[in-house]
Amino acid sequence: MVTLLRSARRNAMDQALVDGVKGALLKLDRDKDVGAIVLVGAAPGFSAGSDLKFIGNLDLEAMGRFEQECGDLGRLMGFLETPVVAAVEMFAVGGGFTLATSCDIVIAGRGSQWSLPEVPHGWLTPWGIKSLVSRVGLVKARQLCFCLEPLDGEAARSIGVVDYCCDDGKALETALGVAQKIADLPRPAVHATKRFFSNYLMEDAEAMDFEANRLFLDNCRETAAQQTLGKYRR
DSSP, X not given: OEEEOOGGGTTOBOHHHHHHHHHHHHHHHHOTTOOOEEEEEOTTOSBOOBOHHHHTTSOHHHHHHHXXXXXXXXXXXXXXXXXXXXXXXSEEETHHHHHHHTSSEEXXXXXXXXXOXXXXXXXXXXXXXXXXXXXXXXXXXXXXXXXXXXXXHHHHHHHXXXXXXXXXXXXXXXXXXXXXXXXXXXXXXXXXXXXXXXXHHTTTHHHHHHXXXXXXXXXXXXXXXXXXHHTTOO
């Protein structure tokens, strides 16, 4: 199990969290005794996405590089041999949303809240859009990126963002049960199945992240984005 552990910042993503999760995933993927990995956020919820206090104090080049590394993390989960199951409680916002959809299976509490608030902040979602498109299609992904209305866990399940809903507070327990079912399957067949589908689900993912990152940086030079980021600068 890998835990997003920045409770005081709602598990928002900074460099240390991204590096730590990447290292933990790679370590578990190399462990032949591990048949599935569960990704969970420490209380109060899954993840609030990029830490705006962190990125707001970076220059544009460093900000773009950090968001690209977030995209690298999302794509890494697609290409690990070991399936990754997300356990989402309370909220999955921005990069937390796309981090969850980058997992192979997503479990969520029915009352969990899902949103992509980047466009209201003044910029395009900078990474992970391919994972969303793979789940819901281009038109629905575009609508979600506009952030016109929030989703709860059941609504997210109905459009394919979430695979299984459960009672609130039971996401980790449910995810561990699903992970155990995967781990009990013949390991070579699981690895082959994941590799086969990843080749198609992740097709063009790197190019899409690169283009989204470029447009994100263009957006961050504009007034609306600068006003948002200015609220978080020291």
